[in-house]
Amino acid sequence: MSDFRRALDDCGLNNLRFIGKWFTWERGRFLSINIRERLDWGVATLNWVNFCPSYQLEHLTHSFSDHYPILLDTFGKLKMSCINEKPFRFEAKWCLEDSFEEVIRRNWNDISRSVPEKLGRLGQQLQRWSGSKERDKKKNQALLEERLNCLYELDPTDEILGEIADIQ
Template sequence: MEFRAALLHCGLVDMGYQGNIFTWNNGRPGDAFVQERLDRACATSEWSELFPHAKVTHIQSSYSDHNPILIILSQPNQIGRRKKIPTRFEEKWAYHPDCEGVIRGAWAAENVASSPMFCLFEKIKRCRFELV
């Protein structure tokens, strides 16, 4: 909790990762073996906006008890592909100064008369499109 509080205080967000969840192990045998995710890449929302396609990968290592992390800043050219629309809320959006206004505007828009569940899904979908 203190680490998360420090990240929040500094305006940093964990960039996530691809690959093995663990980046460190104590190298002990049997029940004494411990693995943790100690090594992380963190960024400010401004940095994330400059490099929106940045990906963090945990790389396997045989020479250390820590696994290196690789940050790739650009994604391969995707000519002819549609833009991928996130299906979940991205934490980095909450740090953008316009986020609350965008969500309020999308949520307040009129819905066609329908079931409450349909209206809820439409509001969520509208928020997603407005935030992307």
């Protein structure tokens, strides 16, 4: 470990501040064998930090691996939202939704215009419908992430570790 620290010093690399939970690796679903460590780090030179002063390094809350992902956003808090209408893109995953065919029927039959006009209007309706579905998914994801964060704050027990695994 001292060789690794010396290599960081030789390269002028410093630990980056982060947000999120303190550990990036976890193994063991039961308290008796659960281990949590911070194995994954973000490092950078002072020149880089000065070049990207608004960076944000985040330890994300879940993964399919025993290592939790870390996300480096070089814009961090400076992100600007653009208000542009998205071009229509058909998503194949829509076909898997139970309500998809009904959306098509309802919007196609309600329009008494030319085919290009119907397609344009249908595209707008599908985007609204998809946005609603995505908002529902994000709400559910936010609730699950909130529950995960609450569970991570508690002292681990077999039940808590089991619930964490189920949510993940």
